[in-house]
Amino acid sequence: MAIEQKDGKQVKEAVNTAIQRYGATSDELIPILNEVNRAVGYLPAEALDEISRQLKLPKSQLFSVASFYRMLSTKPRGRHVIQFCENAPCHVAGGREVWQALTDELHLKDEETSADGKWSLVTTSCLGICGVGPVMVIDDDIYGNVDPKQVPSILARYH
Amino acid sequence: MKYYRSHVLFCVDPECLKKGAHEVMDAFQDELVAQGLIDEVQVLETSRIGGCANGPEMMVYPEGVHYTGLTTNDIPYLVEEHFLKGRIASKFVEEEKTFVDEELSAPTAKEVRVVLRNCGKIDPENIEDYIAEDGYQALGKVLAEYTPEKVIDTILASGLRGRGGAGFPTGKKWQFCRASAETPKFVICNADEGDPGAFMNRRVLEGDPHSVLEGMMIAAYAIGSSQGYIYCRAEYPIAVRTLNIAIEQARAMGLLGKNILGSGFDFDLEVRMGAGAFVCGEETALMASIEGSRGEPRPRPPFPAVKGLFAKPSNINNVETYSNVPQIILKGAEWYSSFGTEKSKGTKTFALAGDVKHTGLIEVPFGLTLREVVYDVGGGIIDDKDFKAIQTGGPMGGCLPKEYLDLPLDYEALTQAGSMMGSGGLVVMDEGTCMVDIARFFMEFIQDESCGKCTPCRVGTRRMLEILERICAGKGQAGDIETLEYLCDEIRQDSLCGLGQGAPNPVVSTLKHFRAEYEAHINEKRCPAKVCKALIRYEITDGVCTGCTVCARNCPVSAISGERRQTHVIDPDVCIRCGICMQVCNFNAIVIK
Numbered sequence: 001m002a003i004e005q006k007d008g009k010q011v012k013e014a015v016n017t018a019i020q021r022y023g024a025t026s027d028e029l030i031p032i033l034n035e036v037n038r039a040v041g042y043l044p045a046e047a048l049d050e051i052s053r054q055l056k057l058p059k060s061q062l063f064s065v066a067s068f069y070r071m072l073s074t075k076p077r078g079r080h081v082i083q084f085c086e087n088a089p090c091h092v093a094g095g096r097e098v099w100q101a102l103t104d105e106l107h108l109k110d111e112e113t114s115a116d117g118k119w120s121l122v123t124t125s126c127l128g129i130c131g132v133g134p135v136m137v138i139d140d141d142i143y144g145n146v147d148p149k150q151v152p153s154i155l156a157r158y159h
Numbered sequence: 160m161k162y163y164r165s166h167v168l169f170c171v172d173p174e175c176l177k178k179g180a181h182e183v184m185d186a187f188q189d190e191l192v193a194q195g196l197i198d199e200v201q202v203l204e205t206s207r208i209g210g211c212a213n214g215p216e217m218m219v220y221p222e223g224v225h226y227t228g229l230t231t232n233d234i235p236y237l238v239e240e241h242f243l244k245g246r247i248a249s250k251f252v253e254e255e256k257t258f259v260d261e262e263l264s265a266p267t268a269k270e271v272r273v274v275l276r277n278c279g280k281i282d283p284e285n286i287e288d289y290i291a292e293d294g295y296q297a298l299g300k301v302l303a304e305y306t307p308e309k310v311i312d313t314i315l316a317s318g319l320r321g322r323g324g325a326g327f328p329t330g331k332k333w334q335f336c337r338a339s340a341e342t343p344k345f346v347i348c349n350a351d352e353g354d355p356g357a358f359m360n361r362r363v364l365e366g367d368p369h370s371v372l373e374g375m376m377i378a379a380y381a382i383g384s385s386q387g388y389i390y391c392r393a394e395y396p397i398a399v400r401t402l403n404i405a406i407e408q409a410r411a412m413g414l415l416g417k418n419i420l421g422s423g424f425d426f427d428l429e430v431r432m433g434a435g436a437f438v439c440g441e442e443t444a445l446m447a448s449i450e451g452s453r454g455e456p457r458p459r460p461p462f463p464a465v466k467g468l469f470a471k472p473s474n475i476n477n478v479e480t481y482s483n484v485p486q487i488i489l490k491g492a493e494w495y496s497s498f499g500t501e502k503s504k505g506t507k508t509f510a511l512a513g514d515v516k517h518t519g520l521i522e523v524p525f526g527l528t529l530r531e532v533v534y535d536v537g538g539g540i541i542d543d544k545d546f547k548a549i550q551t552g553g554p555m556g557g558c559l560p561k562e563y564l565d566l567p568l569d570y571e572a573l574t575q576a577g578s579m580m581g582s583g584g585l586v587v588m589d590e591g592t593c594m595v596d597i598a599r600f601f602m603e604f605i606q607d608e609s610c611g612k613c614t615p616c617r618v619g620t621r622r623m624l625e626i627l628e629r630i631c632a633g634k635g636q637a638g639d640i641e642t643l644e645y646l647c648d649e650i651r652q653d654s655l656c657g658l659g660q661g662a663p664n665p666v667v668s669t670l671k672h673f674r675a676e677y678e679a680h681i682n683e684k685r686c687p688a689k690v691c692k693a694l695i696r697y698e699i700t701d702g703v704c705t706g707c708t709v710c711a712r713n714c715p716v717s718a719i720s721g722e723r724r725q726t727h728v729i730d731p732d733v734c735i736r737c738g739i740c741m742q743v744c745n746f747n748a749i750v751i752k
Contacts, residue, residue: 025451026450026451027449027450027451027469028451029451029452030431030432030433030434030448030451031431031432033434034393034432034434061452064453065451065452065453068436068453068454068610069433069434069435069436069454070434070435070436071393071434071435072434072435087355087356087604088355088356088512088586088600088601088604089355089356089512089513089586091600092513124394124435125353125355125394125435125437125608126353126354126355126356126357126358126394127394127395128352128357128358128361128394128395129173129358130355130356130358130510130512131358131518131519132174141173141177142173142174143173143177144173144174145174145212
């Protein structure tokens with residue numbers, strides 16, 4: 001199965017909803033991009049085209065913003081995005097072994113998406129829940145105190 | 160305000176939610192309704208009661224009973240026993256030993272809670288709880304009795320300094336912004352707490368959001384602003400939610416909006432979410448991000464107090480700074496300045512992490528020594544190992560060795576020692592830590608988070624990382640230390656913002672205090688702490704090894720050979736230094752050389 005592509009109409013709808021919610025001004029650009037990224041899964045070129053047209057901003061500027069922030073993606077993402085915390089507190093609490101288990105299980109490296117479009121594996125900045133490290137987030141679910149042995153069963157919850 | 164005979168706090172942390180905390184809570188409320196107790200028992204959502212491992216869990220006050228391992232089926236029994244018959248349902252009571260809040264436990268003798276005073280005690284989603292703890296009284300006092308100048312004088316007299324890390328006097332900042340003639344003016348709260356391992360601000364935003372709102376309102380009155388922004392990082396979705404609820408409730412009560420408390424003062428607030436960029440914690444980058452651009456810093460001057468957000472005068476402070484303000488107004492500048500040292504007044508929150516027995520959040524008066532923090536508040540080093548270093552100030556801070564343990568925590572003292580206060584991360588490292596590896600680790604982080612605007616920071620940190628990686632891999636060359644020193648100087652001098660200027664700090668401080676470790680890596684190809692894989696060798700001690708073959712059977716790469724009942728041998732060329740043999744050996748026969 002190929003990566004699920006939203007068609008142009010859906011992308012346009014997502015853009016319209018976001019702009020309606022925040023208003024068509026340049027200082028609302030990041031909230032708009034955040035929302036479209038969330039609705040579509042990433043920021044396809046059509047989305048940037050449409051935002052550029054409605055906000056009357058050059059595409060180059062939009063792309064420079066979209067590519068700057070870690071949580072915005074200009075490349076398609078899998079159906080489930082695994083964000084793994086790679087920072088010191090999680091690292092020393094056993095994060096390295098969990099990362100190894102994840103990459104072994106998924107055969108993916110950082111920033112990669114699986115060929116069937118199911119998984120994207122990315123690292124994230126500190127989530128501030130270091131008390132329960134190692135920590136990872138799959139979609140909106142947060143997992144703390146992760147043990148490498150738990151990885152297969154956690155992944156099995158997602159279809 | 161309604162009165163209840165009993166308050167029940169449900170933990171809604173992710174881990175408990177996964178185990179069905181919401182379902183149990185719903186069942187509990189249904190049962191209260193069924194038993195006619197719903198008006199007598201208040202049900203609240205909270206965070207980190209401490210027994211998540213056995214969740215779902217709840218606390219019942221005033222008894223202070225901690226129930227864990229609850230399912231929806233247990234609820235009718237529990238309600239009948241505890242709330243109807245008044246007996247503690249002992250089979251669900253969590254044993255005391257697991258009752259530790261890793262983020263916030265009961266304060267030790269040396270702690271003073273000003274910023275964290277309400278965290279975990281009040282319902283952050285109910286403004287009345289905050290008001291019951293004297294909330295918004297300071298705002299009332301200021302609007303009714305104080306001129307803006309008097310507010311600024313009080314903050315100046317308290318000695319409050321910026322808790323974001325730089326330690327600039329808060330009253331002075333407000334004074335500058337008030338003096339700017341241009342309008343409108345903005346009040347901004349920096350809630351982009353990005354330092355790995357630091358979560359003091361998250362705790363305040365999630366546990367006591369109104370204290371931040373009230374502090375911002377007082378600042379707005381002092382500088383003459385009617386619009387504020389809270390820039391919160393996107394990695395903190397719960398904080399964003401709590402803030403939005405708090406703002407809505409304050410608005411509904413007329414504490415935000417037009418003509419607040421009939422005083423003629425107008426002020427409103429908006430939460431802006433980041434999108435994942437560490438550098439946005441830098442104030443000019445943060446403002447660029449609110450404006451909808453790349454979060455890149457710009458040169459100062461002009462300072463934000465003159466030309467800030469949307470090129471208008473802006474006052475920007477950190478979460479912790481604002482949350483101190485209401486208490487200063489209520490209890491007086493003299494009370495506040497009675498805590499701390501001559502130049503660093505009040506208290507500071509820290510996130511204590513690393514190889515220390517009690518990790519988590521602490522709040523202590525300035526002036527406590529590092530030794531008191533590590534041994535009295537933190538309980539000492541895990542397994543009573545030797546202390547090696549403490550890193551203060553986050554990724555751009557420095558590592559201080561044990562000679563500095565009696566250094567008082569104070570802005571100037573830390574800076575003089577070659578580290579810094581920063582936002583409040585404290586990482587304790589024991590004797591088993593390789594300082595070159597630590598420097599490499601932080602450089603990797605900084606290199607990744609450099610926004611790319613200034614070449615010295617973008618390219619220089621990359622070159623530094625490459626050298627450090629090479630040293631850790633056993634390929635260090637003569638001259639590497641000198642090159643690192645040269646790069647440190649250049650990057651520090653030629654970068655625009657705090658990130659670039661602070662970037663070399665982990666290397667500068669480890670080179671200063673642990674130079675011998677660098678030299679051992681480079682000249683002797685030896686890692687004294689036995690951490691860097693390329694520089695260590697696992698060996699089996701003759702005479703201790705019983706030839707039980709367990710190591711050979713567990714080795715993933717078959718690097719171990721030997722006859723039964725004979726001492727085994729590890730082939731260093733095949734060995735991948737995974738350490739499994741050492742873990743499985745029952746006789747401690749395997750050592751790292």
